[in-house]
Amino acid sequence: MSLAQVALLTHAGFGEALLDVVEHIYGDRPAAVFALSPAGDDLTSLRARLQELIDAAGSERPLLILCDIRGASPANALPETWANPWVRVVYGLNLPMLLRALSRREHWEGLPELVAEGGRAAIQGHP
Numbered sequence: 190m191s192l193a194q195v196a197l198l199t200h201a202g203f204g205e206a207l208l209d210v211v212e213h214i215y216g217d218r219p220a221a222v223f224a225l226s227p228a229g230d231d232l233t234s235l236r237a238r239l240q241e242l243i244d245a246a247g248s249e250r251p252l253l254i255l256c257d258i259r260g261a262s263p264a265n266a267l268p269e270t271w272a273n274p275w276v277r278v279v280y281g282l283n284l285p286m287l288l289r290a291l292s293r294r295e296h297w298e299g300l301p302e303l304v305a306e307g308g309r310a311a312i313q314g315h316p
Contacts, residue, residue, distance in 0.1 A: 191249055193294040196242060197224040197282060198256040198263045207287055219291055221250075227262050235266040243268065246275040251297045253290060253304065255282040277301035285311030 197204030204224025212218045227235045239254075246252035252275060256264045259280040267278065279286070279301050286308030293303055 191295075192221055193251040193253045193290075193297055193300060194221040194242070194246070195223075195287070195290050195294060196239075196252060196254045197222075197287070198239075198254050198266070198278075199224060199226055199282060200257060200261065200263060201226045203257055203282075207282070207284060210284060211287065211291065214288070215291075222291065225263070227266060230262070232262065232266040235263070236268075239266055240268060243271050243273055243276050246273055248275060251275040251300075252277075253294065253300060254278045255287060255290060255304070256280050257282045279305045279308070281305070281308055283308050283311060 197207060204226060208218055208222065208224055211222070225235060225238060242252055254267070254276070256267075256278055257280075258264060264280065277300070286304055289307030290300070290304045293300060
């Protein structure tokens with residue numbers, strides 16, 4: 190199996206900003222990682238792109254979608270259901286979650302759970 194694709198499904202600019210930080214940390218932008226955002230209030234083209242990605246995902250190219258807010262416009266562009274077992278969505282995108290996804294994306298089994306846990310573990314208060 191090859192590396193999982195990672196799609197950042199976010200409000201305008203947020204996904205690209207996270208990818209800029211990733212590029213700063215790693216020195217370049219990792220392959221098969223991209224940001225998707227709605228063009229204004231029109232979700233039509235975003236829905237079509239997401240459906241293409243979902244349909245194309247498979248054992249050689251699984252797809253992990255990291256979404257910023259469940260129930261918000263970007264998330265609403267996702268199909269309500271799909272039958273492809275090689276696609277997973279994790280909500281609550283933050284930088285630690287993305288870094289964990291990128292560092293472990295060659296291990297598809299358990300990746301969504303691992304990524305979600307990494308995102309939760311990074312949320313802490315300061316004493």
